[in-house]
Amino acid sequence: xxxxxxxxxxxxxxxxxxxxxxxxxxxxxxxxxxxxxxxxxxxxxxxxxxxxxxxxxxxxxxxxxxxxxxxxxxxxxxxxxxxxxxxxxxxxxxxxxxxxxxxxxxxxxxxxxxxxxxxxxxxxxxxxxxxxxxxxxxxxxxxxxxxxxxxxxxxxxxxxxxxxxxxxxxxxxxxxxxxxxxxxxxxxxxxxxxxxxxxxxxxxxxxxxxxxxxxxxxxxxxxxxxxxxxxxxxxxxxxxxxxxxxxxxx
Amino acid sequence: xxxxxxxxxxxxxxxxxxxxxxxxxxxxxxxxxxxxxxxxxxxxxxxxxxxxxxxxxxxxxxxxxxxxxxxxxxxxxxxxxxxxxxxxxxxxxxxxxxxxxxxxxxxxxxxxxxxxxxxxxxxxxxxxxxxxxxxxxxxxxxxxxxxxxxxxxxxxxxxxxxxxxxxxxxxxxxxxxxxxxxxxxxxxxxxxxxxxxxxxxxxxxxxxxxxxxxxxxxxxxxxxxxxxxxxxxxxxxxxxxxxxxxxxxxxxxxxxxxxxxxxxxxxxxxxxxxxxxxxxxxxxxxxxxxxxxxxxxxxxxxxxxxxxxxxxxxxxxxxxxxxxxxxxxxxxxxxxxxxxxxxxxxxxxxxxxxxxxxxxxxxxxxxxxxxxxxxxxxxxxxxxxxxxxxxxxxxxxxxxxxxxxxxxxx
Numbered sequence: 048x049x050x051x052x053x054x055x056x057x058x059x060x061x062x063x064x065x066x067x068x069x070x071x072x073x074x075x076x077x078x079x080x081x082x083x084x085x086x087x088x089x090x091x092x093x094x095x096x097x098x099x100x101x102x103x104x105x106x107x108x109x110x111x112x113x114x115x116x117x118x119x120x121x122x123x124x125x126x127x128x129x130x131x132x133x134x135x136x137x138x139x140x141x142x143x144x145x146x147x148x149x150x151x152x153x154x155x156x157x158x159x160x161x162x163x164x165x166x167x168x169x170x171x172x173x174x175x176x177x178x179x180x181x182x183x184x185x186x187x188x189x190x191x192x193x194x195x196x197x198x199x200x201x202x203x204x205x206x207x208x209x210x211x212x213x214x215x216x217x218x219x220x221x222x223x224x225x226x227x228x229x230x231x232x233x234x235x236x237x238x239x240x241x242x243x244x245x246x247x248x249x250x251x252x253x254x255x256x257x258x259x260x261x262x263x264x265x266x267x268x269x270x271x272x273x274x275x276x277x278x279x280x281x282x283x284x285x286x287x288x289x290x291x292x293x294x295x296x297x
Numbered sequence: 298x299x300x301x302x303x304x305x306x307x308x309x310x311x312x313x314x315x316x317x318x319x320x321x322x323x324x325x326x327x328x329x330x331x332x333x334x335x336x337x338x339x340x341x342x343x344x345x346x347x348x349x350x351x352x353x354x355x356x357x358x359x360x361x362x363x364x365x366x367x368x369x370x371x372x373x374x375x376x377x378x379x380x381x382x383x384x385x386x387x388x389x390x391x392x393x394x395x396x397x398x399x400x401x402x403x404x405x406x407x408x409x410x411x412x413x414x415x416x417x418x419x420x421x422x423x424x425x426x427x428x429x430x431x432x433x434x435x436x437x438x439x440x441x442x443x444x445x446x447x448x449x450x451x452x453x454x455x456x457x458x459x460x461x462x463x464x465x466x467x468x469x470x471x472x473x474x475x476x477x478x479x480x481x482x483x484x485x486x487x488x489x490x491x492x493x494x495x496x497x498x499x500x501x502x503x504x505x506x507x508x509x510x511x512x513x514x515x516x517x518x519x520x521x522x523x524x525x526x527x528x529x530x531x532x533x534x535x536x537x538x539x540x541x542x543x544x545x546x547x548x549x550x551x552x553x554x555x556x557x558x559x560x561x562x563x564x565x566x567x568x569x570x571x572x573x574x575x576x577x578x579x580x581x582x583x584x585x586x587x588x589x590x591x592x593x594x595x596x597x598x599x600x601x602x603x604x605x606x607x608x609x610x611x612x613x614x615x616x617x618x619x620x621x622x623x624x625x626x627x628x629x630x631x632x633x634x635x636x637x638x639x640x641x642x643x644x645x646x647x648x649x650x651x652x653x654x655x656x657x658x659x660x661x662x663x664x665x666x667x668x669x670x671x672x673x674x675x676x677x678x679x680x681x682x683x684x685x686x687x688x689x690x691x692x693x694x695x696x697x698x699x700x701x702x703x704x705x706x707x
Binding site: 091094105106107108111112113114115128130139142143144145146147148163164165166167168169171172173175177179180181182183184185189227229230231232284287289 | 329332400404406421507644651652656
């Protein structure tokens with residue numbers, strides 16, 4: 048049976064692409080993403096999936112879906128544009144980081160070294176896509192009551208979820224509130240920890256419109272490679288010369 | 298400085314430290330959680346104060362250049378005091394920017410894993426260079442007096458002076474000559490270092506892509522003159538208070554007036570041509586400064602109190618030490634407005650495609666007004682600077698009354 052059946056769910060194909068990419072040497076893989084704006088229905092599922100996957104605290108978000116209204120009533124339309132970190136291949140954030148806490152890894156993903164980050168927030172101002180957030184140490188449970196023996200209070204609630212560390216970068220982080228990533232800059236990392244175990248990024252698997260395509264952009268057989276070749280493809284703020292690895296199908 | 302004025306200023310400084318300790322306590326215990334800045338406006342009031350303190354160090358630089366570069370000996374007696382003010386400014390700068398960091402204890406990373414492509418690294422390099430130049434500079438400038446004071450049986454704190462003199466009890470003509478040469482050498486080294494130092498903070502901003510208000514060739518010039526203006530205002534104030542001789546404060550007053558006029562001209566060019574670019578982000582940033590809800594910072598604090606009134610005082614009463622002191626004082630205390638407008642409006646005006654409306658949190662907002670805790674921390678740091686400076690003028694031989702006659706500038 049052909050592996051290019053038109054009815055095939057893109058997720059199945061991307062999963063197959065991922066399997067093939069993981070069989071390569073890590074340095075030979077260059078991850079890329081294509082976002083088909085025409086397919087995005089503005090459900091924000093990717094945003095929520097990302098927040099849940101990375102256990103993002105209040106005020107930290109890696110992927111906002113921007114909603115734009117075009118025209119004037121009654122001739123109006125809307126479009127939805129997911130805005131993750133575009134993983135620049137010439138990243139301005141890396142250039143300005145004074146302590147090399149952020150860098151582009153061998154697979155072309157701009158990553159954070161949390162224990163190295165001093166929290167100067169220079170990268171956040173330098174990112175022309177404003178794709179970075181600072182983790183100021185906020186808690187969802189900060190204003191919940193604490194009545195031991197009477198209610199499941201703040202501490203117990205926090206321990207049940209948000210105090211538990213996320214799996215970001217596949218590291219064994221301490222319980223939240225005890226050092227990094229609190230005080231650090233944080234950003235989308237294409238869910239490298241999921242990729243390492245053969246899973247697609249959370250925003251990709253949660254996309255109900257299949258608007259987010261992901262894979263090895265150097266693999267000529269991959270869906271992402273095919274999409275990047277589309278005449279509809281654009282890159283955000285291309286004129287800045289940052290060479291994003293996230294492409295948009297307009 | 299008269300005893301009464303000294304006591305009042307010291308009292309104000311201590312009161313500021315006490316009031317500001319609330320903000321410091323909150324910052325040290327609760328971290329950044331109670332503060333108003335966020336991810337879209339990541340730098341706020343503390344960065345403005347950081348730039349202010351960096352700029353104030355230019356005062357000593359100007360005095361050193363005038364004394365050692367141009368050989369104007371009338372400023373010689375002002376050198377120790379102005380260099381001491383530089384060290385106090387650097388101390389305040391170091392404290393306030395450390396408080397702004399997410400992980401201040403990791404600053405050793407600048408040594409371990411520095412990135413020389415970052416202008417922030419270069420800023421730190423130059424700050425360290427300033428410390429390394431001006432601490433020995435001041436030490437060798439004061440060493441003779443420290444040795445003398447350590448031997449003076451009637452002087453309080455002799456042990457401290459003995460320690461500061463590193464146990465030396467004798468000071469010969471040869472020592473004096475050697476110290477004079479070291480000071481002169483350090484002064485000459487400081488001239489090119491200082492020249493770059495005052496431009497480096499601007500490079501941090503010009504380095505940011507897609508920020509039209511910052512990515513401008515005039516920004517480094519603007520930052521350099523902003524530093525010269527605020528620093529000159531500080532040393533003019535100090536000269537008028539501690540060394541009210543017309544040859545000194547009169548010259549500095551005229552220099553200050555020149556810097557003020559030049560800075561206003563540069564500011565006019567930035568605003569006029571910024572509007573002329575018609576770039577939406579640049580225009581939005583400028584409009585926040587000139588027409589936004591905080592426009593009073595620009596028109597009232599900076600232009601009226603910090604520019605027009607000092608310009609009038611410096612022009613109408615250039616020989617009146619009191620008027621010149623007021624002019625310097627007004628420029629120094631209002632200059633945080635200039636630094637605030639150099640940092641915050643651009644961040645608030647950046648085009649986020651209304652992203653803050655689709656994922657709502659106070660950290661993801663472009664609205665920023667420094668809150669009480671940020672002001673209290675700033676008050677604490679400023680008060681610390683005032684207290685350290687006043688105590689230094691009392692306990693160290695830095696004021697012209699304690700210093701004089703030495704030919705260290707020849």
